[in-house]
Amino acid sequence: MKLLDFLKRERNKESASVAKERLQIIVAHQRNQRGQPDYMPLLERELLEVIRRYVEVDDDAININLDSEDNCSVLELNVTLPRS
């Protein structure tokens, strides 16, 4: 019985920490998108499609960033290509 309780506890321990890990990832992602124009997610997806016509890349192989400076914005695009 005690052992069962212990095992159950161990499994439960995970549920709150799983929640924490998932939240840290999604919140970081959300914060990246803060202040970005609404078209960014679509732009990211379409860019990924174009790249995929030529090279097979993963969903998370693309990283897109919009930085605003004084009078212009810089669109930064990072794509990790698989080793050929």
Add this chain to the structure above:
Amino acid sequence: MAKIIVVTSGKGGVGKTTSAAAVATGLALRGQKTVVMDFDVGLRNLDLVMGCERRVVYDLVNVIQGEAGLSQALIRDKRVDNLHIMPASQTRDKDALTMEGVGEVLDELNKQFDYIICDSPAGIERGAQLAMYYADEAIVVTNPEVSSVRDSDRILGLLSAKTRRAEQGEDPIKEHLLITRYNPNRVDQGDMLNLEDIREILSIDLIGLIPESEAVLRSSNQGVPVTHDDDSDAGQAYADAVSRLLGEDVPLRFHEYQKKSLLSRMFGGGRR
């Protein structure tokens, strides 16, 4: 000059109205002239939680549209002298509230009160954005649960971008985290996010921690804000949060799991 505080969360059902009512009551009990405003047009409930639903004659939309004066719409609280309630309209559609109209009403209230508490509707649409637009401080109500924490983060993004202070480049809105429905027992079992985790993820200051409590439902049943129930854990926790809002340094309570003694288990005593 009044301090304008928005009570917001993104997600519905986390305790915005309960908290707005409890905090406003707490501030008034501490001698602050306080008005609590319902921004949830079409789904007003603050009047019920405050126990004045039968005394609503005019509402915020009537005032904005010039159909009633401010003093006609303000409802004086039955229990606390310094407290007034401004109900939302139940029948008009959401577009009845305008940015300019809300601004004018707040300007007028500014002259009469120390604190203006804005009870935001759920969501991130117009109503929620209107409720937060003129705020000086924000209380972000969060449950220890993934969807609530994520939505709170979204709201923090809006607070830092779509508000008067942000648009005019003034000092940013002061953001406070209010965790509600906290169950130390489940946290202890590893089944619920603990307050440190939530604070770390959202990275804002904790203004209060309200334990999950039977007193909350009991108080809304009766239309008496839970702050009046000063024997209850939730009532005391809200009073602590109010003290912190007023700048006092109050130690955190109700965040640790109290093992029940054999006696209280047998007789059902202990915390209410």
